[in-house]
Amino acid sequence: MSSTELPGVRAVAAAVSPAVSAVGAAGGExxxxxxxxxxxxxxxxxxxxxxxxxxxxxxxxLGGSSQNWSALMPLLQDxxxxxxxxxxxxxxxxxxxxxxxxxxxxxxAVIRFLDAGERGPVHLFGNSLxxxxxxxxxxxxxxLVRTLTLVSPALPEIRVQRSAMPTGxxxxxxxxxxxxxxxxxxxxxxxxxxxxxxxxGDPARxxxxxxxxxxxxxxxxxxxxxxxxxxxxxxxxxxxxxxxGGQHGLWRQAERVLAPTQLVYGGRDQLVSYRMARKASAAxxxxxxxxxxxxxxxxxxxxxxxxxxxxxxxLDERGGS
Numbered sequence: 001m002s003s004t005e006l007p008g009v010r011a012v013a014a015a016v017s018p019a020v021s022a023v024g025a026a027g028g029e030x031x032x033x034x035x036x037x038x039x040x041x042x043x044x045x046x047x048x049x050x051x052x053x054x055x056x057x058x059x060x061x062l063g064g065s066s067q068n069w070s071a072l073m074p075l076l077q078d079x080x081x082x083x084x085x086x087x088x089x090x091x092x093x094x095x096x097x098x099x100x101x102x103x104x105x106x107x108x109a110v111i112r113f114l115d116a117g118e119r120g121p122v123h124l125f126g127n128s129l130x131x132x133x134x135x136x137x138x139x140x141x142x143x144l145v146r147t148l149t150l151v152s153p154a155l156p157e158i159r160v161q162r163s164a165m166p167t168g169x170x171x172x173x174x175x176x177x178x179x180x181x182x183x184x185x186x187x188x189x190x191x192x193x194x195x196x197x198x199x200x201g202d203p204a205r206x207x208x209x210x211x212x213x214x215x216x217x218x219x220x221x222x223x224x225x226x227x228x229x230x231x232x233x234x235x236x237x238x239x240x241x242x243x244x245g246g247q248h249g250l251w252r253q254a255e256r257v258l259a260p261t262q263l264v265y266g267g268r269d270q271l272v273s274y275r276m277a278r279k280a281s282a283a284x285x286x287x288x289x290x291x292x293x294x295x296x297x298x299x300x301x302x303x304x305x306x307x308x309x310x311x312x313x314x315l316d317e318r319g320g321s
Contacts (some may be wrong), residue, residue, distance in 0.1 A: 026070045031092070036112045041085055042066065042092035043113075046073045048081040054146060054321055055119045056080035059110060061128025061154070061298075062234055063195075065091030067217070068127065072300045075308035079315060080123055085113060087130070089230030101233035103129070103241040103250075107136040111144065120144035123311075124259075127151040127300060128272065129238060132250055139253035147318065148284075149262040149311055152272040152297050155250050155280060156242040188218040201268035201296035254283040261287045262314045264307055266295030288314065 025031050025044065034041045044066035056076065058069040066084035073082045086093035087106050096105065110133060114120045124145045126134030131153025138145040192214045196203040206214070221227055241250055261284040265277040274291070281289045290310040292299050300307045315321070 026067075026074075028074065029070065033092075034113060034116070036109075036116055038098055039088050039096040039109055039112070040094055041088070041109065041113055043086070044069070044073075044084040046077050046082050049078045053079065053081045054123060056082045056123040056125065057110070057114065057119070058082065058084035059106075059124070059126040059130030059134050060084070060087065060090070061130050061152075062238065063090070063231060064127070064130075067091065068298065068301060069125070071304040072125075072307055075304055076311060079312065079320075083119075085110065087133075087234075089226060089234070095226050095230060099233065101230060102237035103132050103136055105237065106133045106234075107140070110134075110137050111141055114141075114144050121146040123147045123149070123315075125149045125151070125300075126153060127298060128154050129234065131155070132238065132241060135250060135254055135257065138259050139256045142258045145257075145259040146321075147262065147311075147314055148257060148259045149264070149307075149314070150280075151264040151299050151307065152266060152269050153263075153280065154238055154272060155254065155276065155283075157273055157276055188215045188222070191222075192218050198270055199297045200302055201266055201292075201294050202302070205302055251279075251283055254280070255285065257284055257286075259286070260314060260318060262290065262310050263287055264290045264292065264299050264310065266297060266299050266302075267291065267293035268295060269297045271297045 028046055030045050030047070032043050032045070034043055058066065058073065060066060060068045066086045069082075069084040073084065076082060088094070088096040088109050089101060096109065098105075100108075106129070114122065120141075121144055124134045124138060124147070126132070126149070128151075131150040132155060134148060134150060135153060135155070138148050192211065193203070195218075196206060196211075196214075200206065244250070246252065263277060263280050263284070265272070265274055265280075267274050277289055277291055281287050288310075290306065292303055292306060295302050
């Protein structure tokens with residue numbers, strides 16, 4: 001049996017590869033680099049249709065980038081001034097100086113960015129790991145958050161889905177390097193198909209041009225010398241956050257969130273269980289829920305219109321701001 005045929009190897013490799021997205025800046029988008037103490041962040045923005053709109057910030061998941069929000073951002077540019085951040089070590093953002101990839105470390109990066117730009121309070125969006133990060137930001141800095149929109153947030157589960165276990169394996173020291181060696185001969189196309197199968201409810205929804213762009217992005221990301229380290233440390237950060245109890249536990253912090261919260265869960269999500277939607281709805285004190293039975297882990301990429309409509313309804317409840 002070859003190394004690439006070992007049980008679970010393909011699932012692990014898919015889980016640790018970057019979430020599929022377009023290469024570079026889509027039409028109408030702008031990229032800039034923001035230098036902050038101890039870290040540098042790449043920020044993707046889309047000019048609003050008019051001045052004076054409230055700010056929004058989008059935070060991606062494990063292995064993803066700000067590009068994961070490129071389908072949703074144009075659908076909301078008439079109601080918010082949107083920016084999407086590449087978390088430290090992902091997208092085009094270099095690793096943080098202190099090597100801290102914990103959920104708290106990523107949350108501090110978001111807070112530093114918002115404080116430095118005096119952007120708050122913002123409409124804060126988060127997917128997967130970004131959902132956990134956004135939850136922590138909203139709990140510890142309520143002054144920075146107007147509303148919270150969470151797409152398949154990575155909040156602790158008692159019974160983790162089997163398909164999500166490979167991601168947790170990355171937290172084990174040495175595993176990321178092992179799989180990097182075991183899968184070094186895999187093509188970018190194979191890796192991309194694996195990611196799509198894991199993250200999408202229906203990978204056939206990805207266009208041919210979208211697949212080609214995703215392959216190109218995969219090739220670029222795999223050349224980064226810090227890619228596997230960023231993945232492993234961030235995965236370890238998720239596992240650590242899952243096991244943290246007391247007032248710093250993510251569910252306890254969810255209960256402390258004051259901002260009106262929109263939850264989005266996909267019925268075909270292989271990484272965050274659909275059954276967690278009910279628990280999340282009960283935990284966040286001012287929550288509304290959108291369930292998309294055919295969506296996977298990245299509903300904002302698969303069904304951006306539905307996610308945009310849910311956010312618009314949240315805005316309407318708040319009087320449009």
